[in-house]
Every structure is written in structure tokens, then in C-alpha cells.
Amino acid sequence: MGNYIDTKEEVKNHLFARVPLIIINSSERERVERMFRELAAEMKTSIYYYTDVKQVVSLYGNAKKDVDRDPMMFVQDLFRKNRSSTFVIGDARRLSEENAFSREVLDTLYLAMETSSTLVLVTPDYVWNRLAQFGLQVVLQYPDLIERESLIRKFVGCYGGKYPIQWNEHDIYRAAMLLSGFSEVQIDNILVSQLVAHKGLKKQNLLDLTRQKSRLYATVPCVEEVQVKPNLMVSGLDNLRKWIRERKQLFFIEDDVLDEYGLTAPKGILLAGIPGCGKSYSSKMIAAEWELPLFRFDIGAIYDKWMGESERKMKDALTFIDNMAPCVVWIDEIEKALSVSDSGNDTGKRILGQFLYWLQESSKRVFLVATANDITALPPELFRKGRFSEIFFIDLPNSEERKVTIEQYAAKCLHMQFSDEAMEELVRASEGFSYSDIESVIKEAAQFCILNTDVQMDLNKLIYFFNQNISFSSTNPETVQKLRKWGRERAVSASIENKQEGSVLL
Ligand SMILES: Nc1ncnc2c1ncn2[C@@H]1O[C@H](COP(=O)(O)OP(=O)(O)O)[C@@H](O)[C@H]1O
Numbered sequence: 100m101g102n103y104i105d106t107k108e109e110v111k112n113h114l115f116a117r118v119p120l121i122i123i124n125s126s127e128r129e130r131v132e133r134m135f136r137e138l139a140a141e142m143k144t145s146i147y148y149y150t151d152v153k154q155v156v157s158l159y160g161n162a163k164k165d166v167d168r169d170p171m172m173f174v175q176d177l178f179r180k181n182r183s184s185t186f187v188i189g190d191a192r193r194l195s196e197e198n199a200f201s202r203e204v205l206d207t208l209y210l211a212m213e214t215s216s217t218l219v220l221v222t223p224d225y226v227w228n229r230l231a232q233f234g235l236q237v238v239l240q241y242p243d244l245i246e247r248e249s250l251i252r253k254f255v256g257c258y259g260g261k262y263p264i265q266w267n268e269h270d271i272y273r274a275a276m277l278l279s280g281f282s283e284v285q286i287d288n289i290l291v292s293q294l295v296a297h298k299g300l301k302k303q304n305l306l307d308l309t310r311q312k313s314r315l316y317a318t319v320p321c322v323e324e325v326q327v328k329p330n331l332m333v334s335g336l337d338n339l340r341k342w343i344r345e346r347k348q349l350f351f352i353e354d355d356v357l358d359e360y361g362l363t364a365p366k367g368i369l370l371a372g373i374p375g376c377g378k379s380y381s382s383k384m385i386a387a388e389w390e391l392p393l394f395r396f397d398i399g400a401i402y403d404k405w406m407g408e409s410e411r412k413m414k415d416a417l418t419f420i421d422n423m424a425p426c427v428v429w430i431d432e433i434e435k436a437l438s439v440s441d442s443g444n445d446t447g448k449r450i451l452g453q454f455l456y457w458l459q460e461s462s463k464r465v466f467l468v469a470t471a472n473d474i475t476a477l478p479p480e481l482f483r484k485g486r487f488s489e490i491f492f493i494d495l496p497n498s499e500e501r502k503v504t505i506e507q508y509a510a511k512c513l514h515m516q517f518s519d520e521a522m523e524e525l526v527r528a529s530e531g532f533s534y535s536d537i538e539s540v541i542k543e544a545a546q547f548c549i550l551n552t553d554v555q556m557d558l559n560k561l562i563y564f565f566n567q568n569i570s571f572s573s574t575n576p577e578t579v580q581k582l583r584k585w586g587r588e589r590a591v592s593a594s595i596e597n598k599q600e601g602s603v604l605l
């Protein structure tokens with residue numbers, strides 16, 4: 100509803116029915132003018148269109164009249180002389196309340212009724228209800244995906260010969276996805292500024308399109324963009340990564356296809372697990388894999404001591420997020436902000452309610468990555484079907500995952516490679532270590548090398564570093580046990596489980 104074609108059809112029907120007033124809710128003057136120009140041609144009738152700048156233009160044949168007086172005099176004259184005529188005010192203002200002008204418009208509407216004429220008011224604002232009662236209101240939404248695609252294709256066609264343009268059909272589709280929530284003029288301006296800034300349209304600048312978007316909307320303090328390196332090094336978590344790769348296509352698929360199968364785009368995942376195993380890191384991995392901007396939503400920061408303020412801030416934050424779609428939104432340690440005890444705390448309950456409603460109902464392409472350390476503190480409503488697409492449990496890396504992690508970090512930070520036998524020893528030495536433990540041991544060794552240039556790092560020294568380090572699991576065995584029990588019962592494993600390590604989930 101509300102796209103260009105549907106709106107035009109709706110307006111056409113109202114014109115045929117000779118409704119005295121049509122209010123078009125839109126801030127896109129040029130687009131509405133084009134719509135009426137097309138309607139005039141299709142209906143083979145003269146439609147007069149007025150703006151302060153252009154004065155009166157006939158959209159069928161382009162006759163122009165300067166009206167230096169009040170345009171309403173001209174309209175009334177027109178309605179009296181030509182029954183069944185249509186007059187559009189392209190930039191209707193001062194109509195939200197009773198004043199001399201709105202009363203004059205009201206008089207004109209009585210005349211329109213008598214003469215079967217139609218007055219059209221184009222405005223993004225509220226219209227005084229005594230006027231609004233005369234007619235029908237139509238909303239022209241910003242261009243939808245198909246319109247955006249064709250706008251971008253037209254733009255590429257227009258500048259393709261003059262500038263290097265690397266965007267293929269797929270990139271045009273992605274750009275159209277990213278440019279949701281913009282008017283036609285804004286899309287054109289953004290594309291021109293990209294073209295000038297980068298001397299062409301390059302693939303690697305696609306994400307800049309959304310950067311423009313976060314500048315456009317009033318920012319909210321509890322949602323901030325997180326920069327993600329495109330070549331993030333992730334080890335292990337094969338099951339989670341496979342899921343993410345497979346769902347990418349579904350996330351970007353057109354609405355029509357989803358509707359046809361009664362599906363919705365993937366909404367998000369909840370990641371629970373042992374600290375230091377990549378819960379927070381995974382949100383960056385997903386944004387990088389899907390080539391989407393990442394926003395961090397700090398729900399804890401919306402709580403305010405003033406009555407009703409927290410709810411308002413939550414509403415603003417959710418609206419901002421919806422406007423940023425398509426994007427990945429990351430809520431870290433969600434239990435800290437959304438754990439609501441049964442005793443009192445009404446604000447907390449209302450915030451949770453708002454959040455759950457949004458999670459269930461928002462149709463925007465926002466993929467939520469929520470992480471939790473203490474899952475027992477989470478409200479059970481959060482797990483109900485239709486909220487998260489999947490709940491993953493991230494365990495300590497198994498031997499295969501530790502091997503890959505050591506290999507990757509040793510290559511990056513120590514510029515070292517190990518034989519199979521040496522690797523076996525390192526994997527043994529890192530038993531019970533998290534990804535982050537392994538990373539910090541290898542980085543410690545790298546720092547040691549920088550400070551002691553005369554010492555050569557080798558297998559034994561590295562094993563010494565591993566032995567010096569105390570892993571989280573060795574100091575908190577009960578926590579690990581409890582988390583694993585929960586993970587086995589309630590969640591899907593983020594790793595492809597290693598058959599030889601049947602005891603991974605104790
Ligand atoms: N799967 C992984 N592959 C590579 N590095 C990882 C992985 N998981 C965690 N790390 C490293 O450990 C750091 C801490 O991980 P983080 O995601 O913050 O843990 P947590 O699960 O506690 O949120 C990350 O910034 C990253 O450098």
C-alpha cells in the first residue's frame with residue numbers, strides 16, 4: 100500500500116468519483132506533480148497545478164498562468180466557469196488550523212461540491228479537521244524497493260558513459276535495499292554525491308549509502324554505529340557461520356517471494372555461551388558477512404527517572420532502528436537490561452513489552468543479534484516462537500577449533516607456523532581455553548618478542564605462555580557446567596560437534 104502505482108490508482112478513482120477534496124500526504128512535490136501529469140494524460144483532461152514558485156500550470160498541454168493574487172480566487176473562478184475541473188495545490192501550507200486562509204479553502208470546497216470539481220491539497224502536515232472532513236486522504240509513501248531499483252538503474256544508465264560504474268544488477272539491488280526510507284530527490288542527491296566523491300560508483304562504497312542515512316535521521320543516544328572490518332578473522336563456530344551464510348539469501352529476498360510462501364525475513368538470533376567465545380564478536384562477523392551496517396543498541400541507557408521518558412526513548416530508538424533498515428542490530432548482554440523481576444518495576448515491564456512487540460511485529464529488515472551471559476535471568480517470553488529465529492549456544496572451542504584459532508593468531512601475531520606434532524602439543528596446552536584466552540596468550544607472546552628482540556619465539560616458549568595463563572573455565576568450572584547444561588537443553592550448538600569429544604557438552 101502507498102507505493103506510486105497504487106496511490107495513483109487510488110487518486111484516479113477519487114477523481115472519477117468527483118470527490119470535492121483529496122489530501123495527498125507527501126513531502127515529495129516533484130513526484131506528486133509527475134503523478135498528476137500522468138493522470139491528466141491518461142484521463143485526457145486538464146489538471147491545474149499550483150505552487151508558489153511555478154504559479155498555475157496546466158498539466159495537460161503546459162499552459163502557464165501567473166497568479167500574483169491569492170490562488171484561491173483563481174480556483175473559485177475556475178470552478179465557476181468550468182464544472183468538473185481539478186485543481187492541485189502542490190505545497191499546501193497554513194492548513195493545520197482555523198485561519199483566514201483555511202476558511203477560504205473551506206468556502207472553496209463548498210463551491211467544489213456544487214460544481215462537481217475537485218481540490219487536491221499536497222502536504223506532509225496535518226490538515227484542519229473541518230477541511231479534512233470534506234474529502235479523502237491518500238498517503239504517498241517514499242519509493243518502494245522496485246521504484247528505488249528503477250531509479251538507480253536510470254541513474255546508472257544516465258551517468259554510465261561518463262563515469263566508471265562498477266555496480267552490476269546485484270549491486271543495484273543491494274543499493275536499492277540500503278536506500279529504503281529516502282525520497283526520490285534524496286536518492287538522486289546521495290547517488291550524485293557518491294559519484295562525485297569516489298569518481299564513479301564502486302562496489303566498496305555501497306555501505307556509504309547507509310552512512311548518509313544515519314546522518315539524515317535525528318540520532319538517538321542509545322543506538323550507535325559500530326565500524327566493522329570487512330576481513331574479520333573468525334575461527335570455529337562453523338554451525339553458526341553456516342546458518343548465517345544460508346540465511347543471507349532469505350534476508351535479502353523480495354517481500355513478494357516471502358509473502359508467496361507465508362514467510363518472514365530472519366529476525367535475529369540469541370547467542371548464549373561461555374565468556375570469551377565470540378558472542379559479541381559474532382555480531383560483527385554477521386554484519387561483515389551480510390555487508391550491512393552494524394548498530395549497537397544499549398537498552399540499559401534508555402532508563403530514565405522521569406515518568407514515561409523511558410518508554411518514549413525506547414520508541415524513538417526502535418523507530419530509528421527501523422529507519423536504518425536493512426541493518427544488523429546488536430544488543431550485548433540483553434539480560435542486564437531486560438530482566439524483570441515479578442516484584443514491581445513497571446517501567447521495566449513496559450519496556451520489555453515494547454521490545455517484544457517490536458520484535459514480533461516489525462516488518463523492517465533488521466537482524467537482531469542479542470547476546471546473553473546469564474540466560475537464567477532472561478524473561479521466558481523472549482524465547483517464544485516468532486521472536487528469535489534461532490538460539491545458539493557457544494561453547495569453549497573443541498580441539499579442532501582450538502587448532503584453527505592457534506594457527507590463525509600465530510600466523511597473524513607471531514608470523515609462525517607449526518608442524519602437526521607441535522600443533523598437537525599446543526592444542527593440548529590450550530585445553531579449556533576460550534577463543535579470547537588463546538588470542539591473549541599469543542598476543543602476550545608477541546609483545547614479549549617485541550620487547551626482547553634477541554629472543555626467538557619457539558614451541559616450548561609458547562607452551563610456557565599457555566601454561567602461565569589461567570583460563571576462565573578452570574577458575575569457574577561450575578559456571579561453565581551450568582551454562583553447558585542450559586545450552587544442551589535449550590539451544591543449537593554454534594559449532595559442528597566433534598564426535599571424538601563426546602563430552603563437549605558435559
Ligand atoms: N571465534 C573466534 N575467532 C577468533 N577470535 C575470536 C573468536 N571469538 C572470540 N574471539 C576473540 O576474543 C575476543 C573476545 O570475544 P567476545 O566476542 O567479546 O566474547 P564474549 O563471548 O564474551 O562476548 C574477540 O574480540 C576476538 O578478538
Ligand SMILES: [Mg+2]
Binds near residue numbers: 378379380431470
Ligand atoms: Mg561479550
